[in-house]
Amino acid sequence: MASRLYRTTRQLYLAVEAALVRLHLNTMGTPTLAALIALAVTGLILLDARPAQTRVARVLPARCYDALNRLLRAMPFSTRALSSLLIAFAKRLGRDGYLVLDDVIVEKAFAKRLPWAGKIYSFAKKRKLWGIHIVVLLWCSCDGAWRIPVGFRLWRPKRSCRTECYRTKLQLAIELVTQVVAARLSVRYVVGDTHYSAGWFGKRLARLGLTWHGTLDPKTTVVWHGRKQAVRDLAPQLHLKWRKQLGLRAKALRVYAPKYGQLRLVVTKNRHGNYEYLVSNDLQADLSSMVLRKRSRWSVETVFRDSKQFAGLEACQCWVDQAMVRHVGLVPLTFVVLQVLRSTSEESVGAVKERWQLAVIRDGQIAPAPLKACPPELRPTA
Template identity: 25%
Template sequence: MAGIAREVLPANSKRALNKFLTEYDWDEQQFNHERLEELQKHGETRWSKDGYIILDDTITEKAGDEVPGVGHFYDHAEGDTVWGQDLIYAFYADDKTAYPLTFRLYEQHDDEDDDHDTKYDLAREIVTELEEEVGVPADTYLFDSWFAHDSGLPDHIESYDKDWIGPLRSNRQVTYAAEEIRVDALAERIDTTERDIEDDSYHIWTKKLPVSQLGDVKLVVAEKETDEDEENPVKYLATNKIDAPTEHVIRSYGMRWRIETFFEDSKQDLGLGDCEMQTDEGASRHWHLLMAAYSLVRLDPESSALGTVRSKASSLRANLEHSLKEAVYNLLSWVRDNDDRGVDDLMEEIDHLFVHSTADANVQS
């Protein structure tokens, strides 16, 4: 935020930054839509029909009592209840890129207040925005078991002729052999088949079955083979893509991990949890600028000064650390293979590795 502010503010101070977030006249919703439009002008970040929209929420711990939406939330990452904010995000991902689309802040209310938005309401509101205002072409939504349970979200997604994939909780009821049983009870009645999907081995069973609150879905029971000291949980994946190959369902759901790396990058390096703004507008602007910063780092990574990207599924920090090590390795290799060259030649090689690459990236951006 401070870096962005330095480029647009007449003065450098904490007060100027605070005014930028709370008093300047700019529309953060319009800014977000323009950010997404800009990303579509570049091949490496342009979305496609084959991409995925991922819905998930994240908890950020807070110290203050007056920040918007603050309350006690259970944080699965911490395994405990924390004082913080709960943000519901939509995230785009495909084989070449990944970036946030939009978000909503969930605010707790008394159970007696029937008028407040639930997480389910906010998730459906996000889908409506993406389909009717933004126009994201991705065919498939991914979400966790929380959003697949009594949310109305799958029906809302289907109303836009889109597909969805999500896991079921182990206690969800399915109808099998004319009997309604828990989905985890299927393990005693089915025979799985071993299959290799990319670099992993799975024991898989799949069938079209009625599931409570979802109707007829394609149910995939998948148990991934792991080392003896690792947990080996069984996944119960459901999707309205009845005819989709089982490998496609499992591989597609694996894309959901991209939003986890976004949360990791945002909290560790982009200041998601550092903002203690006490106004709704200031906090919202901070989050929108954070998404812009993340998108700028994602934009055209192959031509950046730090070399190649290790993996789109890795965090930005891991990618940059790997690329920096790669650049240093290449430089040391050049020194080893050119021990008869002078300092001027070495400086020229450094200039080629970093300065010229940066200029090329700026021109393309």
């Protein structure tokens, strides 16, 4: 298939194919399936805007766009099998890591008939919008070198499924965590925002043998020193000590919550006067580690940003259910391939994509010398 590509794009395709072999994609199905997935991933890396099948087939003429359409709509492969490959790859890295649970909205303003789309409130844009809701489970290595989405589920609105088939985001999330635990992936803790700190959800994570960290809703009832009160009423009673290394005031204590049981609670107050209530089922956790572990949740936000900008998360224009799910499944695969193609662990996925796009444009040619009229300090960017 590589022989049918342009000379300028052949090197990128071969690099992507080698990265997918490292992920053991060739064990998932036929050679044709692996080649088409490599072609689709190469297209997502090469194109910045509108990486539809017709444009991918135009710049990568190894197969026609009908073959890429059949990949998304008809060919027999499972997105859960792709997630299993990513879990196995994270396991082969041999590093300690942690899990982050969160969800992302892909805006579809003019797709009101799409079964997966619904009206959802976006905290980023501070308004309701029409879009697709995707629950994502991210595994991050503790040294910060790897961010691997090991599972995802598309949330389906009640209007487009039977009542007995409807599942909430938390129900979808517990399926993802159970799959990772069954695979025996190294996990130190699980962290999420307030939505993923529900009482029954925390108890399920504890039964799976996991340490979880989250944020309590201010209205949550807790018992401290025999007094039952909302956690927002408890916070002003505490003497919060300034923690210079964390840049906030905080105090750690042990409380009992009727919906959770015994919890380790850390009340924090930032320089703007806003309170935050961090909790964990690890009753021996120290204050600093709880704050730092809660801050580690930001890794998933950077993955959402990079997936939209560099891996084509918002690019799918399909109406078929299966095609939509499979495109979303190829996005985490592309994101991991970009990390595999890094020259150093510090290189960002955006820099990797730019480097390969420039390699395609230059085709091995050396850039001309800068003009002498250009000032020396501006020559690197001239």
